[in-house]
Every structure is written in C-alpha cells, then in structure tokens.
Amino acid sequence: MTQILLPLSYLIGSVTFIMGLKMLSHPDSARKGNMVAAVGMTIAIIATIFLYTDEAGNKLGNYAWIFGGLIIGSIVGTLAAKKVQMTAMPEMVSLFNGMGGACAMLISIIEFKHHTTGVSELYEEAGASVFSTIPGTLFITIIVGMVIGSVSFAGSIIAWGKLNGKIKDFSFNGQHILNLLLLGVITALTCYIIISRPDNTTMLFYSVLALALVYGIFFVLPIGGADMPVVISLLNSFTGVAAAFGGFLYNNPVMLTGGILVGSAGTILTILMCKAMNRSLKNVLIGSFGGNKAGGGAAGSKEQGTYKEISLNDTATLMAYASKVMIIPGYGLAVAQAQHACHELEKLLNEKDVEVSYGIHPVAGRMPGHMNVLLAEADVSYDKLLEMEDANDQMGSTNVVFILGANDVVNPAAKEDPSSPIYGMPILEVEKAEHVIVNKRSMKPGYAGIENELFFRPKTSMLFGDAKKVLQDLVAELKQM
Amino acid sequence: MDFLNNLFSDPATYRLLTIVILSIFLGIEVISRVPSVLHTPLMSGANAIHGVVIIGAIIVMGQAPSDDYVALILGFLAVVLGTLNVVGGFVVTDRMLEMFDKKKKGKKA
Known part of the structure; x- marks a missing residue:
C-alpha cells in the first residue's frame, strides 16, 4: 500500500501544476490556481521526505538538515515576498528564479561528487578510469543540468542587480563574439567530457561550471533595461529546463512535468514578449539592445528641438473640459508609487463626466503586465485598461492623452526612423489624439537610452515633476474647479 | 550513440522522454491563451x-x-x-x- 503513495502523490503534484497554470491564465480563477499548485507542491515535498526510497529500499536520512533547510527557506522566503514593494516585484521574481537555478546547479555538483569519489582508487588499481563507469545518460543529465542551472543563477542575479540599479549596463567591443565563443567552449568541453572521459574530468567539470557562471553574467550584463522582461522570462524557462534535468536524474515524474511545463510556457511567454517589441529572440540572446553604440548613435545624430511646457492649472482645465482622457502609464508611475494618486485623478474626472481609460503597452514598465498589477493595486477597474490595439483604435476620438512616466512605448521613432534601435516596435500612437501631455521628471532619455522626438512635436506639452506629486497637485487643482 | 540507444531501449527513460514531449505541448497550449x-x-x-x-x-x-x-x-x-x-x-x-x-x-x- 505504502509504495503506491509516492507515485500517487507525484501524479497529484503533476496534475495540480497543469491545473494551476491553466487557472492562472484566467482572471477569475488565477488566485485559486496559484493555491492549487502550491498545495500540489506541498504534497509532493512531504511525500518525498517520508516515502522516498532508493533502489535498495533505503529511506532518506538527515531529517534535521532537511527540515532545518525547509524552515529557514520558508521563513526568509515568506518575509521577503511579503515585504517587497509592488514596484520591486520584477527584481524579486528574478531573485527567486536565481535561487531555483542555484539549487539545480548544487544538485548536479553533489551528484557528480557522489558518482566520482570514493571508488577511484579501486579503479585506478584495475587500470581503468572511474569516469568511464558512469552511464552516459546520467553523466549528460548531470552536466547539462549544471550548465543550465548555473547560467540561470548567474544571469538572474545580474538581472536582479540591474533592475534595482545596483549594476550598471556594461558592454565592450566584441562582447557578442566573446559570448558566442564562451558558449562554444562550454558545449565543446561538455561533449569532450561526456565522450572521452579523460582522467582530469573532475577539473574539466569545474571549469565548465566556472565558464557557465561567467557566461550567465556576460549574457545579461550588456542587455539594456527595455529587454529585461524578456531576459527574466527566458531565464525562468531555463530554470524550468534545469529542474527537468533533475527529473531525469532521479526518474522523478513530478520534477519532469513541472520543469518542462515551465520551460515551454516560459519560452512561449518570451516569444510573445519579443513579438510585442518586434525583435527576434536571437537578437535578444546575443545581447545587442540598449548597447552604447545603438543608443548613442541615434541620440547623438539628432539636434535637440524645442519643447513647450504646460502649467498644472492649464493641464487641469484641459482635462476637466475634455470628454475623453487616456492615461498612458510607464515605469515612471511605478517608481513614484503614484498608482493611488492616478486612480484618484481618474475618479475625480469621472465625477466631472470625463471618460477616462488607460492605454497599456504590453512592455510598459519592467515586466509584461507590470502596469496592470500596479493599477490593480490601486483598485483601478479591469475594463478601463485597454490593450494596445484597442487603445490605438480609440486614440482618434481622445481629447487628451496623459503620459505618465512612459517613454519608449510612445516613441514615434519606432514607426518613422529606420535607424532607430527600436524601429518596428509597435507603439501607442498618441499623436492621433488632440492633445498630448507628457509627465516626466526631466528631459533625459528613457530606459533604452533613446531620444524621443515626441517631446518636440507641436501637439506635445511637457509637465515636469515627480509623477506622484504632479498627480496630487492636479487632483487638488481639479477639486477647486 | 550509447546515449541514444539508452534513450529508446530503456523503458523508464523512454517513458520520461514521452512525458517531456507531451509536457512541452501542454505548456504551449496552456500559455498561449493568457490575457496580457x-x-x-x-x-x-x-x-x-x-x-x-x-x-x-x-x-x-x-x-x-x-x-x-x-x-x-x-x-x-x-x-x-x-x-x-x-x-x-x-x-x-x-x-x-x-x-x-x-x-x-x-x-x-
């Protein structure tokens, strides 16, 4: 009876992961879906601890260590997840993703040690290399799992550091070539180790580990902020694949289903995001966007035009007498924590019979759906959030477009300037509206480092200041009217 | 070659391979319908x-x-x-x- 309990709980685990992901894709069931997957995970973990036996029928030991680790991880994880600000959510996801990658990496290292030490003297006496005794499938699983886990770990930590501003963009000439070279060396070494099993396999194994970590760093380091969501999503699917290799290692179906599901789901999500920015995955992988050359060239070649400013009072008047206002949020809104003030403005305008909607670009902010989560926190109603296509359809009948801390997603260069690095990316076509008001802290270019000509167009007026302060002042102005 | 052989001849490994293929399609299917x-x-x-x-x-x-x-x-x-x-x-x-x-x-x- 007891021997069917473990496979049964793994089966339950796999089913809950599939159901969980499916429920997560509908707004009504999303929260329950997350719970379902969490319950399945708990069942699978508990079953593993108490029911897992190796081929000889031995149960697991070291319970004190296992529970110690589980408790520490749970407490730290819960606290970190509860305390994190809504704006810092993307960093947090990236960090947790890195932890998963590191976990997969460590498993591979321990398994490698386990299979290669202890017995070596015996084999040396017999004149055979110990490494030739490891089955090929097992060896491949260990090394590939280690490589993917390490790349994911190192990359996620860099992505985390870049998102919270601790690590600056860094690139040098020939970095792409170096990256490709690194990848080539890692692949070649891995093949060499697996096929010929030389005597210095242990040394080579750790060299591959080091190279994979370096590759992870160089892989993310040159990628500009605009591409960060894509990178996190990609690293997310990497960790999924690394987890699946663990499933191969232990013949464990739940690790395999969970890992591969995330691997393929993450890849699809990554491709969807690339499509939204009109860039190929290859381009992102080589890491070219936001590099000094691309951004600098486009910005430097153009003369700065003149822009006009608008006062708070004029902005308030313009909005109060409009019939349709569209707010376009960007990362600036998130940084200023201005989502509540934004909702306040929306309610006030509604009372004055002004129709207010939000135009959401798929890659606004630092993650897909970042703006949606942020506005949902401030209780903004779902049906007011327009996706890019709907927003563009309604742009023609909109009187005032109010851009809050968004930049690249409204840059007309994406449509007009073939030399711009973002050329071809679909944008919110704000110029179809009657008036465009842009709130920014200064004239500095956006996260992708590209000058935005929109600010110098005749229809555009600039309203400088911190998004939250400006919104609060606007609300105060409107209340007096 | 040893690896490929193993992949298809060992029933346990082959079973895992089947799970992998099916899970890939399942993942794609589930995700492609998510609102942004x-x-x-x-x-x-x-x-x-x-x-x-x-x-x-x-x-x-x-x-x-x-x-x-x-x-x-x-x-x-x-x-x-x-x-x-x-x-x-x-x-x-x-x-x-x-x-x-x-x-x-x-x-x-």
Missing part, C-alpha cells in the same frame, strides 16, 4: 512551479553520508535555496493576485 494582464502573475507562478527542483535537493540531502560535510553543506544550501524559490514564488504570486481579488469584492459590495 496576467503575464506578470503567470511568470511569477511558473517561477514558483519550477521550484519543484527542491525535491531533487531533498533527495540529495537525504542520501548524503552523514560524515560527508561538503555534501551535507551543499545539500543544505540547495534545500534552503529551493525552498526560497517555492515559498517566495507562491507568496509573491498570491500577493499580486490578491489585488485583483480585492477589487472584485469591492465591486460587488
């Missing part, structure tokens, strides 16, 4: 699910000889990191989705 509002929570939820790698860490930890301190410490670290991934991932996702929930209730009231 849910992309961030979904990414975060998927992030928590790949924390299933914790099971590997638990097995490694549980099998480590109790006098092999390197394996014990590395295994312990793996369990802690894996747990962080799982627990942190699910809690963060729940926090994001809670906001959608709160708003819905507010509408009804």
Whole structure:
C-alpha cells in the first residue's frame, strides 16, 4: 500500500501544476490556481521526505538538515515576498528564479561528487578510469543540468542587480563574439567530457561550471533595461529546463512535468514578449539592445528641438473640459508609487463626466503586465485598461492623452526612423489624439537610452515633476474647479 | 550513440522522454491563451512551479553520508535555496493576485 503513495502523490503534484497554470491564465480563477499548485507542491515535498526510497529500499536520512533547510527557506522566503514593494516585484521574481537555478546547479555538483569519489582508487588499481563507469545518460543529465542551472543563477542575479540599479549596463567591443565563443567552449568541453572521459574530468567539470557562471553574467550584463522582461522570462524557462534535468536524474515524474511545463510556457511567454517589441529572440540572446553604440548613435545624430511646457492649472482645465482622457502609464508611475494618486485623478474626472481609460503597452514598465498589477493595486477597474490595439483604435476620438512616466512605448521613432534601435516596435500612437501631455521628471532619455522626438512635436506639452506629486497637485487643482 | 540507444531501449527513460514531449505541448497550449494582464502573475507562478527542483535537493540531502560535510553543506544550501524559490514564488504570486481579488469584492459590495 505504502509504495503506491509516492507515485500517487507525484501524479497529484503533476496534475495540480497543469491545473494551476491553466487557472492562472484566467482572471477569475488565477488566485485559486496559484493555491492549487502550491498545495500540489506541498504534497509532493512531504511525500518525498517520508516515502522516498532508493533502489535498495533505503529511506532518506538527515531529517534535521532537511527540515532545518525547509524552515529557514520558508521563513526568509515568506518575509521577503511579503515585504517587497509592488514596484520591486520584477527584481524579486528574478531573485527567486536565481535561487531555483542555484539549487539545480548544487544538485548536479553533489551528484557528480557522489558518482566520482570514493571508488577511484579501486579503479585506478584495475587500470581503468572511474569516469568511464558512469552511464552516459546520467553523466549528460548531470552536466547539462549544471550548465543550465548555473547560467540561470548567474544571469538572474545580474538581472536582479540591474533592475534595482545596483549594476550598471556594461558592454565592450566584441562582447557578442566573446559570448558566442564562451558558449562554444562550454558545449565543446561538455561533449569532450561526456565522450572521452579523460582522467582530469573532475577539473574539466569545474571549469565548465566556472565558464557557465561567467557566461550567465556576460549574457545579461550588456542587455539594456527595455529587454529585461524578456531576459527574466527566458531565464525562468531555463530554470524550468534545469529542474527537468533533475527529473531525469532521479526518474522523478513530478520534477519532469513541472520543469518542462515551465520551460515551454516560459519560452512561449518570451516569444510573445519579443513579438510585442518586434525583435527576434536571437537578437535578444546575443545581447545587442540598449548597447552604447545603438543608443548613442541615434541620440547623438539628432539636434535637440524645442519643447513647450504646460502649467498644472492649464493641464487641469484641459482635462476637466475634455470628454475623453487616456492615461498612458510607464515605469515612471511605478517608481513614484503614484498608482493611488492616478486612480484618484481618474475618479475625480469621472465625477466631472470625463471618460477616462488607460492605454497599456504590453512592455510598459519592467515586466509584461507590470502596469496592470500596479493599477490593480490601486483598485483601478479591469475594463478601463485597454490593450494596445484597442487603445490605438480609440486614440482618434481622445481629447487628451496623459503620459505618465512612459517613454519608449510612445516613441514615434519606432514607426518613422529606420535607424532607430527600436524601429518596428509597435507603439501607442498618441499623436492621433488632440492633445498630448507628457509627465516626466526631466528631459533625459528613457530606459533604452533613446531620444524621443515626441517631446518636440507641436501637439506635445511637457509637465515636469515627480509623477506622484504632479498627480496630487492636479487632483487638488481639479477639486477647486 | 550509447546515449541514444539508452534513450529508446530503456523503458523508464523512454517513458520520461514521452512525458517531456507531451509536457512541452501542454505548456504551449496552456500559455498561449493568457490575457496580457496576467503575464506578470503567470511568470511569477511558473517561477514558483519550477521550484519543484527542491525535491531533487531533498533527495540529495537525504542520501548524503552523514560524515560527508561538503555534501551535507551543499545539500543544505540547495534545500534552503529551493525552498526560497517555492515559498517566495507562491507568496509573491498570491500577493499580486490578491489585488485583483480585492477589487472584485469591492465591486460587488
């Protein structure tokens, strides 16, 4: 009876992961879906601890260590997840993703040690290399799992550091070539180790580990902020694949289903995001966007035009007498924590019979759906959030477009300037509206480092200041009217 | 060659390979219908699910000889990191989705 309990709980685990992901894709069931997957995970973990036996029928030991680790991880994880600000959510996801990658990496290292030490003297006496005794499938699983886990770990930590501003963009000439070279060396070494099993396999194994970590760093380091969501999503699917290799290692179906599901789901999500920015995955992988050359060239070649400013009072008047206002949020809104003030403005305008909607670009902010989560926190109603296509359809009948801390997603260069690095990316076509008001802290270019000509167009007026302060002042102005 | 041979002749490995192929299609199928509002929570939820790698860490930890301190410490670290991934991932996702929930209730009231 007891021997069917473990496979049964793994089966339950796999089913809950599939159901969980499916429920997560509908707004009504999303929260329950997350719970379902969490319950399945708990069942699978508990079953593993108490029911897992190796081929000889031995149960697991070291319970004190296992529970110690589980408790520490749970407490730290819960606290970190509860305390994190809504704006810092993307960093947090990236960090947790890195932890998963590191976990997969460590498993591979321990398994490698386990299979290669202890017995070596015996084999040396017999004149055979110990490494030739490891089955090929097992060896491949260990090394590939280690490589993917390490790349994911190192990359996620860099992505985390870049998102919270601790690590600056860094690139040098020939970095792409170096990256490709690194990848080539890692692949070649891995093949060499697996096929010929030389005597210095242990040394080579750790060299591959080091190279994979370096590759992870160089892989993310040159990628500009605009591409960060894509990178996190990609690293997310990497960790999924690394987890699946663990499933191969232990013949464990739940690790395999969970890992591969995330691997393929993450890849699809990554491709969807690339499509939204009109860039190929290859381009992102080589890491070219936001590099000094691309951004600098486009910005430097153009003369700065003149822009006009608008006062708070004029902005308030313009909005109060409009019939349709569209707010376009960007990362600036998130940084200023201005989502509540934004909702306040929306309610006030509604009372004055002004129709207010939000135009959401798929890659606004630092993650897909970042703006949606942020506005949902401030209780903004779902049906007011327009996706890019709907927003563009309604742009023609909109009187005032109010851009809050968004930049690249409204840059007309994406449509007009073939030399711009973002050329071809679909944008919110704000110029179809009657008036465009842009709130920014200064004239500095956006996260992708590209000058935005929109600010110098005749229809555009600039309203400088911190998004939250400006919104609060606007609300105060409107209340007096 | 040895590897390929093994992949198809060993029933256990072949079974795993089948699961892999089917899961790939399942993942694509499930994800391609997600509205963009849910992309961030979904990414975060998927992030928590790949924390299933914790099971590997638990097995490694549980099998480590109790006098092999390197394996014990590395295994312990793996369990802690894996747990962080799982627990942190699910809690963060729940926090994001809670906001959608709160708003819905507010509408009804």
